[in-house]
Amino acid sequence: MSQYQPEAEVVRLIHNRRFMELAAGMEHVSVIKPGEELEARPIDDTLFACPLCPKQKATTWRRIQGHFEGHVNTAFRFEDKVICRCGLPCRDAAHYHCPLCWTTIIRKEQMRFHIKYCRRRTAPPVFVPAHSMPPHQRDHDYSQLPPNHSDRSPQRPGVPSGPETGDRPEATSTSCDSPEELVPAKAFPTQTLKRAKCPHCGLLLYKKNLAAHVQRKHTQKKEKPALKSLCIDRANGIFAVRKVFSHGFSTPVHVQRKAGEPQRTTCELRECRQVRALAQRGGLTPTECEHVRSLRFSCDSAAEEPLREDVLEEMVSLNLCGAAAANDCKERQKAARDAGVPLAVLVNFGGSPRQICVSVHEPKTLYYSVLGRVIVTYKTTHNTWHCPCAKPHKSCPHKNVSRWHLFQTRKHLFNCEAPPSTDRSSSEDLEKSVRYVYEKKRIPPDPPGAAVDAPTQTPDKLLPVETVCPLCSDEPPLTDAFLVTDAAAVVGMGGLSRNVSTYNRRCSRCGVLYRYQEWRDGLHNFNDRVILTLELCSYLRINMQSHVSVSTCVSCLEKLHGKKFPPADTILRAYLHFEALTSSECAYACVTCGPSPPVVVLDRHRTAVRDLEVSELRTPSEDYDGQQNISDFWDSINLDMISRGFFPKSSSNPFVVKPSYENWAPWIGTQTRRSDSVFNTEYKKISEDQTEADLSAAAEDSLFDDLLQQQIWRIRKLCRMCNIDASGSRLDLIKKLQEKMENRQTHDKVQRALWGASGGWSVVLCPHGIVYALKLNLREESPRDFADLLLSWKHFPNICLYEFAHDLATHTNLRTDSAVFRPHGGKLAEATPENLQAAAGGKLQVSLPWLSEKSDLPDDADAHPVTGSSRRYALIHKYHEADPDDPEEVLRSADLVPEIPGSVNGPAAEQLLSDMRKNDDFLNAMAPSAHLFLMRNIIQHRNTESNRKLEARQLKRSRHGVFQLKRRKVK
Structure with missing residues (x-):
């Protein structure tokens, strides 16, 4: 007896159900008729699920509608019906259901060919109602059903045929007249695929895979195209070449190919120079790297833009550049002019406008300027500069020269216009919210023990306690709580609790945003997405006194609980948020010396x-x-x-x-x-x-x-x-x-x-x-x-x-x-x-x-x-x-x-x-x-702990059990 397989049974039941739907004239849930739409499956009052995606997490009504739009955008349209991609366990992968038969197709392109084939060669099965059947047909006799010739492909000589229809197991007779039992247990169409032999290697494979096989195995690979290059300095034969073959951004490198005296061909990349030196030491023919080989196809030259000093003075007046940096830029311009080389050249290969590269002259030969030039990169989206001679956030002369060049050629990048009024209004509302939290939601220096202890049960929803606006004079009621996220994480000493929903309320009059910020519950809300327990905040504070960083504490907790915590930088900012709200006096005084030590x-x-x-x-x-x-x-x-x-x-x-x-x-x-x-x-x-x-x-x-x-x-x-x-x-x-x-x-x-x-x-x-x-x-x-x-x-x-x-x-x-x-x-x-x-x-x-x-x-x-x-x-x-x-x-x-x-x-x-x-x-x-x-x-x-030790020492030294503290007081 074969072993029972529940997965196969589920698939069989799904196919039987599909056959029943076709028999009853019903459509699959993924097929949308005219005037209909996908219906969300409600989980509770606020959360809904998708009927086609069982793995999709329940979410809000607004997000589920956006999810449905994705289904409609990827759907296949047949006549007046919309066939959405189905994610139910009918198959292992997402698929489409044919409205004419029980076939499921994975790819959308194949669905188009299948519909044509099914529409032309397959007629929908005819079912006779049970009350009109003769008595001998009610005993589950399927011999009267019309044969479906589309189930099999026409036989060709030399091609093995598929299994015959007679090999299928026959349905057993039962006394039930339900429609489910009018259908055989396994009534799937079978199709025999054509086979062909590869003309190159003689491999026998399906004919539909022959073209892909020839392309992959028997087609010569084309040579890689040359890297894009641009001539920077014709006098010295210096070019800027893309570093790698890629569709994304690639920082250029400098390559020199000088034909005069002295003749020199080299690449500034250390790896390329090491390979060339290794070949020379081994007595091999020196090979050229891909950057040098790409110069054979180089024909473009970059136009030099003479930089004007009045532009530099304008930058100084706008505080975009310091006076010392401006003087250094002028000296470098003079040195480049004396050497007969361009100071700054824009390197543009026609890629993304978000990354701008400038080749800057460097008179000294250093490890980052082997050929006397440096590539400076400016990222417009983040307003960041990168130069190999300095750290990302450090200034250097090359960045100053590049800033001068871009300010003259692309001044719009430095435009500091005021944001739109809507953004400004939103920013002003958030400013009011920040000041409200700073003034009204302060945490005492020593919270009660019940608040510091970890909460026994993490709440599923966190809503603000305010129902009226305390900042408005007449205290108008706030709007209904709206969901910010349903995937917030509560981080504590006991581990991580996810899928917590956080809500906000807003004042319709002044626009102030109110959120959950209640330390009495033992929780500290950082950004509505990461919430720390006060127990964890106290633990981080103690570790800070022991010179242990937040990242080390987070790493230890992750190893202890075996869970991935939010980034350590986020938890550090959340801890600083907690300390800023703590009402610490910061007296900075000694209990012995008083406020004014001599x-x-x-x-x-x-x-x-x-x-x-x-x-x-x-x-x-x-x-x-x-x-x-x-x-x-x-x-x-x-x-x-x-x-x-x-x-x-x-x-x-x-x-x-x-x-x-x-x-x-x-x-x-x-x-x-x-x-x-x-x-x-x-x-x-x-x-x-x-x-x-x-x-x-x-x-x-x-x-x-x-x-x-x-x-x-x-x-x-x-x-x-x-x-x-x-x-x-x-x-x-x-x-x-x-x-x-x-x-x-x-x-x-x-x-x-x-x-x-x-x-x-x-x-x-x-x-x-x-x-x-x-x-x-x-x-x-x-x-x-x-x-x-x-x-x-x-x-x-x-x-x-x-x-x-x-x-x-x-x-x-x-x-x-x-x-x-x-x-x-x-x-x-x-x-x-x-x-x-x-x-x-x-x-x-x-x-x-x-x-x-x-x-x-x-x-x-x-x-x-x-x-x-x-x-x-x-x-x-x-x-x-x-x-x-x-x-x-x-x-x-x-x-x-x-x-x-x-x-x-x-x-x-x-x-x-x-x-x-x-x-x-x-x-x-x-x-x-x-x-x-x-x-x-x-x-x-540290001062608080040292004062505590001083007090304990003075109390211990007091005589006759009299507790006296010797403090110097100022009148």
Whole structure:
């Protein structure tokens, strides 16, 4: 007995049902008659399914109608009927049902031939009603049915025929007169296909496949056509050739074929040159690569466009190019003119207009300009530039020249017109929604435990709780909730829950959009498509304190649950969205030192913000006084993080904060700063006077010290980057670099490689390691940055411990009308020979008793409220290195003050910087605003944990069980 196969039984029942439909004059569900249409199968009140696609997921009425339109567009039309493609399990693949017989056809072209054949040679079966049949026919006798001669093809000699009709199993007799049993169990037409022999190889195959067999097996392949090419420089024989054979975009490469003296034929691709060199070393005939061979068919030359300087000046006036970049473009134009080569040539092969390539002259022969030219690509859809000499978001001279060329030839690409009114209205509505969420949907710093715990059951629908508009005066009712998506994902520690439906409501009067944003349910909605649980947000926050990135956490959760989570970048932006809505005070104060510490430690953390392009920052206006509103700036940073859940693209997001001299503020605690107006005078670093230029010598020495600490592989990489021979010992390479760094361009290149594009972080902390002020520098760090921070404080500290104490005191005293660091310019004693000799011998002691107990001298208006003294010193701690060239530095040693060494925790600052360096891997890859926001957030949680430990330590040290906290309070 054969084994029962349910799949075969299902197919048999489907065919029997089709035969029944034909017998009863019914049409298949995929055949639409005139005046009819496809009917959706309702699942519930809001979701519907397609009757032809069982694998199609249930969706909304609007989307199912669009799905039906796709069926109609791909349908086959026969007479007045529309035959849609059927996806039911009649066959394994999608197919069409013939309305004249029970045949199913997969391809639409074959359906056209089948209809003609079936219409001409097949007559529909004739069925006699049961009540009119003679008695002997009611016993299921099919001999009276007319024969269907179209079931078999006419027999030809030499061609094997198909199975005879007599071989079919006969139907058994039953006592049931139902129509289903009037049809044989297997009444399918059979057709014998013709066979033919291949004239080339003698293979016997179906005749319909003979042409394809000959084409594939016995037709000689045509040679590949030549790659498109364009002559760029006729004098030197340089061409631009497509890189590969493809229908899409392909970046051109430069190829040289010069016939004069010296004769030269080469391709700039390293792979092509390596193959040629390998053939020469092996004694083989040198072969030409496909790029060089394509030059045989090259006949087109690119027209050079002389670039005008007035266009460049217009770009500078429109802030499309900086003044320094414009001068560099002019110098490169002069160098190209002297060399007799075109500066910039448009390479157009007639492809997609979305990718524009420009060949730019490069006078130096480097690894990316083997033939003295560079291909710069501009993507119009994303407004991005690519050059092989720089990273995607970094500026370079070749990009500036290409921008100059396109601004002159295709100025419409730089048109910054205002968007249409409808888009502007939609953007304004989203702005109101972002501000509403920021003001009304804040999350407490410590949510209740029930909210942090993972929800026991994920809801299927998330609707906004607002039913009326709270922003309108008369609170009009909102529109009915409309579906945003039915495929939202809830991400939590327990895994991933998909197919969650999210809904929005809108105010018909003001247009504000309201969405689900309720933290009390234990969920945090990012963009209506990704929802995080508060438990996961807390887990990510703890991992941030342990220097673990969000991508690592997501990868661990994916491996744990065996599911694919949303992209790590999306979850990171969702976490930043959560932190921006958290009502954290960011006090930045120590429980022991109070809001105004008398002793502070100044230090810096060098980092590289990759997306920070300092060279393209605009020079501030002349009326800018160097003061920033710290509250407004950090509100804009929070709005930037929140708006990422509303605006899908940053190009249309009005809340994006970009670095600029006029809008870039530090963070100082509310009780520590004098007011919301703080200093940020980094724009003055652009053109420093001679006095401040002398102050940067210390930074130059620090850069050289960092160079000495680099490993040999890193030094060799720096040498190759600066076009220096990388062979030799470590000290020889450092000496070569130091000599080359006398050139400003090489110096800046080495500095960016070691310290990054930005100036790093300036940090002010108390002796206990609590951070009080934080600033991300746009340019190279200098004493000016710390002076900006300290001059913004309500009470200037008495003791400032800084590695470059002399530079800090000199710069700060120059900026103020009266000297801030006094007496003796911030030194502990007057620089007399006796004091210098005593300090060098360790015999000089300068006691500052007001550090331990407040001074009882008459109140001074400028005195510090904790110490009662108005003296201020800029000193060097023992873990700092004094300047050996300045003999007066010994008078700035903190060891001369007996009250300082025991009260200052030097390793605390080093530990802070070490912790900050551990976060560089994931922080440096972020945008500047996200980098700034997340660093402040991480330091805030670190301060909170450090204060908790300080309180526990003080409580433990209290005597007789009396819990006393020694806090310094300011009246």
